[in-house]
Amino acid sequence: MKINPIQLQKHLKGVTYPASKQDLLQKAESNGVDDNVRSVLQALPEQEYGKPTDVTAAVKNLDNK
Numbered sequence: 001m002k003i004n005p006i007q008l009q010k011h012l013k014g015v016t017y018p019a020s021k022q023d024l025l026q027k028a029e030s031n032g033v034d035d036n037v038r039s040v041l042q043a044l045p046e047q048e049y050g051k052p053t054d055v056t057a058a059v060k061n062l063d064n065k
Contacts, residue, residue: 002063003040005056011037012055018048024055 006023010029019027030040043062049055 003037003059008037008056008059009052012052017052018050020048021046024049
């Protein structure tokens, strides 16, 4: 489930932090997310993300599982 952090943040442009997983998915959908990024966001834990780097760290953590 590798994803480029820059690509990820491009899809999350305009997110107001802190943001829930659902907030991230909704913003990504409105930014024209592709299937790969959508599946990564759907796999994230249900929690509040305080800043963009929290999302990037959670995605990296998915890669390590």
